[in-house]
Amino acid sequence: MAAAALKGQLNTLLSSMFSEGLVDEQFQQLRMLQEDGAPGFVAEVVTLFCDDADRIIAEIANLLEQPVVDFDKVDGSVHQLKGSSASVGAQKVKLSCMQFRQFYEAKSKDGCLMALSVVRNAFYEMRSNFQTMLQLEQQIQAYDP
């Protein structure tokens, strides 16, 4: 069955996301919530997260481009990203946000730029995994009316 194969793929993907530290227990909890009767919930949250994080990262990049960097604002944005990644269980993004902190606290623009790229990479990795996951889920759903 194609559906079974897809499910297997999805499960492999999910477990690799977990084992690689991309996501943490929070994400698993969200999935469990979904299984308990909130269909589409994870997809919704994940989509929200991807959009939101993308926006925030762009915002931070913009802030860091200013001649005079407002580190407080950077702080706020990174913080928000951290909160949102924590909520969705995107552990790697969250950790990269936490590392970001030392740089804006030190008011180091270069450090921030570096940290931002780390955050961005983590996010891209996360997003591509999420996207794959969502696609798989959609396909599974298509088989499973």
Add this chain to the structure above:
Amino acid sequence: MRPEEMRGVAARGRDQFPVGMRVLAVDDDPVCLKVLETLLRRCQYHVTATNQAVIALRMLRENRDMFDLVISDVHMPDMDGFKLLELVGLEMDLPVIMLSGNGETKTVMKGITHGACDYLLKPVRIEELRNIWQHVVRRKFSTPDYVNLDTYEECNKPPNADSGYVYSQVTCGSPDQNGRPNKKRKDYHSEEEGEDEESNGQDDDDPSAPKRPRVVWSVELHRKFVAAVNHLGIDKAVPKRILELMNVEKLTRENVASHLQKYRLYLRRLSAVASQQAGIVASLGGKDHFLRMGAFEGLQGYQAFTSPTALPSFSAHGLLNSPRNNQTALVIQGLASSRSIQTASGSSTTNHSIVDANKYHLSLRGNQQGNLAQGLVTSLGPAQLQQKFINEETGDLSTILSVNGQANGTPGIFQSVTSSPLLPQDLVEFTQGKVDIQPSIRAPSVRLEHLEGAVGASSGLLESRVSQQCATPLSGYSASRLLTNSSFNNNGATRLCGTTSSAVARDTNVGASSFGGPSPSDTNQKYLNFGSGNSFRQKINERSGDSLLDPKLVWSSSQLTSNFGLGAYHSMSQRTNNDSINSSHCARMTGQTSASAPVVVPQTKLDALFSEDLQMPRNASDLSIPRLQSELSSSTCSFDGLLNSIIKVEKDDISFGDDLGCDFYSLSACI
């Protein structure tokens, strides 16, 4: 489907609480909000979600009865979560839970000082949310606190000239030692009538009269208000003066008065959250002893009075200043022969960055013939907060007990000072209390030749040590927390053992190590185990010192043995800057009672507490039971009133026990 379903559940009735509890969730982050909302729904709450604090505030203002609880993010662009929290705290009586990804102590502290009843960290877990209904319940329970002001009045009703100074100090506990009790009483009285009017005597301004031109207290306006209040001092702040200081057009005195009232309530709630007080003074004495005290006259010996105290100066800088005074008093009254006994109990000093050190003295003098009084000390436990709450305060608990008297011809001076430092993580104001307990008691008893206990407790930063040296196997205890144990053994017609034990354990198994006994405590690390258990078992004429010497019992129990009357007088006092509310809890015991209690029992059973209430004598003053309950239930994050109240009026041989060991957490959950 789900929301309707939820609504249906909510409509079906509130009896299935917490199902259908109405929660307002506020978070600007759509991801967090979505997750939070879903989690809350999963807990079967009825959730309203918004991503703007301003909208949330508007909803709250428009439908203030529509919500039971607010969960708010801290960082929000339109309005700081703390502001929302503060405004909600001021304008409506709703519990607010803060939510943040930032778990820094400072931030958490700020949340708590602004009145948050809880502070959750992102990502929030469903396990935490399943429990949040407790805040709603707690809030409801704690409301009757204000009623307790009555007790205050009751306590003071007979202003006995003899003892006026005593109770004015005990119950008023005004920061200035020479405080004028009458003035204080007046303040309380007026406060009881209308929180806002105090000495201003504005009788026409009934706080319950609802309709005044509505003033929206903007953040700015409120800030001015707070500044004015702080400038004047919270208890001296009267609407008129505040109004002058604020200098805002169109604001009327009534507006200010009303706001001041809310602000006071707000402060009080804060302190209910912040203060964990367990202050107990137990003094045992003959009946006339109590009569002597005047304050308790006519109350049949049992009173409980608790009220959360307003924080002294709650100001924008966000420090939580919550002085907590835990009082322990040991009163030892004349033994066997006529003796003059002087007891000074409860000297508690709080060092506070803002608040003056408070001194608290109780002096009792009595000459009693043949009547024994025993000191029962109960313990105060610096009830511990979760890590979140830890940073409060300082309780300096001191008990000074001095007995100038002779016990069987042996002059004994019993002095115990206890200090209970809390465990602070961070910006705690610490009690710089140095505490000495130096009981020097010589009491040849049947089995003990000598009991000399010297207990020294010094609380420094995180350490307090208590050591006790006895001629018996008990020696050299040291506890990293407050422990006071005073034992007084007298083989006269009376035997008195006053044992205070208060154990706070955090992180480590302090109980076991410090008690040196097989104390069953502290299985839950990092929770405070606060045990102040009293289990009064009847031991008639038990004079043997073995229970006293049993480390476990000694350290973890209160023992009383009396052939005569036992009275337990508990007083708890909390104090604020200028505003002090004192509570006294008075219990009397008569009969031969020996009490011993294992201290720390990791799990608290609320039932036990209440069943304890039920065991109160019926003829205790009618105040007692409701009061105690409210006291118990009002302890929000604390053991405010976890007093082992021991009540027994009759001379019957009644034994009852309560185990009040608590894991803090579970207690708060229960309450």
